[in-house]
Amino acid sequence: MAIPVTSIILIAVVVTLSTKLYLVESSSDNNHVFSPCADASVERSDGFTFGIAFAARTAFFFNNSVQLSPCDRRLSLSSSNSQLSIFRPKVDEISLLTVNSSSFSPDSYGGYMVAFAGRKYAARSIPAFVANSTYIVTSFTLVLEFQKGRLQNLYWKRDGCSSCSGKSNFVCLNNQDCAIRTSSCKNRGGNVDCSLGIQLAFSGTDKHESVFNSWYEVKNLRQYSLFGLYKNLKDSLTSQYNSFF
Numbered sequence: 001m002a003i004p005v006t007s008i009i010l011i012a013v014v015v016t017l018s019t020k021l022y023l024v025e026s027s028s029d030n031n032h033v034f035s036p037c038a039d040a041s042v043e044r045s046d047g048f049t050f051g052i053a054f055a056a057r058t059a060f061f062f063n064n065s066v067q068l069s070p071c072d073r074r075l076s077l078s079s080s081n082s083q084l085s086i087f088r089p090k091v092d093e094i095s096l097l098t099v100n101s102s103s104f105s106p107d108s109y110g111g112y113m114v115a116f117a118g119r120k121y122a123a124r125s126i127p128a129f130v131a132n133s134t135y136i137v138t139s140f141t142l143v144l145e146f147q148k149g150r151l152q153n154l155y156w157k158r159d160g161c162s163s164c165s166g167k168s169n170f171v172c173l174n175n176q177d178c179a180i181r182t183s184s185c186k187n188r189g190g191n192v193d194c195s196l197g198i199q200l201a202f203s204g205t206d207k208h209e210s211v212f213n214s215w216y217e218v219k220n221l222r223q224y225s226l227f228g229l230y231k232n233l234k235d236s237l238t239s240q241y242n243s244f245f
């Protein structure tokens with residue numbers, strides 16, 4: 001496989017919310033593309049593989065100017081300090097991805113992340129700030145935008161800190177990210193589980209031009225409110241968010 005990143009984050013979990021809303025007639029996955037660096041064309045009920053690379057912001061730019069996909073060898077992410085996490089959520093299901101921080105500190109890998117998939121039709125998000133030695137952002141919403149089943153765009157949906165305004169545990173960074181002090185994290189002597197939670201939503205159309213609905217549902221909800229819905233994510237993530245909000 002042509003993934004130019006040294007190591008894979010071991011503890012990456014996909015939690016899927018199955019409610020009536022997102023049930024599909026067929027639960028079969030007919031997408032046989034499992035590499036995040038290959039092109040897939042999907043229909044509802046398929047799984048879709050994409051990656052998230054963690055590195056310094058500059059590591060995602062070629063010649064300090066052009067942002068390339070982490071799959072592009074010109075970036076040589078493998079020789080820089082980076083980590084890769086691979087996910088395979090079901091298309092058009094609201095999913096919460098978690099990256100467990102008990103053995104992974106994003107700030108020690110440059111502190112930024114880029115979501116990506118595809119080769120010829122390569123799509124990548126802009127680098128999102130995750131953590132430095134002072135702050136960590138633990139909640140994200142990622143939108144995967146498809147056109148006729150092909151990924152066109154990946155973008156981070158921000159809510160301008162409305163989900164944390166007035167909460168003393170949080171600091172609003174750059175008017176867009178709700179951050180926690182890294183000193184509050186469990187692996188730094190605090191009591192907060194600083195695992196990353198990435199809320200996924202799908203927009204656009206599948207290869208039969210059926211419209212994806214999950215984005216429509218997510219955008220009407222506040223960023224953190226979905227955490228409480230994931231019954232399988234029963235431990236610290238859920239309970240700590242419940243106690244904050």
Ligand SMILES: *[C@@H]1O[C@H](CO)[C@@H](O)[C@H](O)[C@H]1NC(C)=O
Nearest residue numbers: 061062063064065066067074
């Ligand atoms: C890198 O950037 C410099 C300055 O912007 C430019 O002159 C040079 O041609 C670029 N190199 C490549 C390989 O694109």
Ligand SMILES: *[C@@H]1O[C@H](CO)[C@@H](O)[C@H](O)[C@H]1NC(C)=O
Nearest residue numbers: 100101102193195235236237
């Ligand atoms: C992360 O892993 C640790 C150790 O295995 C576990 O105690 C903790 O509950 C996990 N956190 C999440 C959010 O899954």
Ligand SMILES: *[C@@H]1O[C@H](CO)[C@@H](O)[C@H](O)[C@H]1NC(C)=O
Nearest residue numbers: 129131132133134135173174
């Ligand atoms: C961490 O990031 C925040 C927000 O971008 C910035 O204000 C702060 O100076 C950074 N701290 C360090 C130690 O880099």
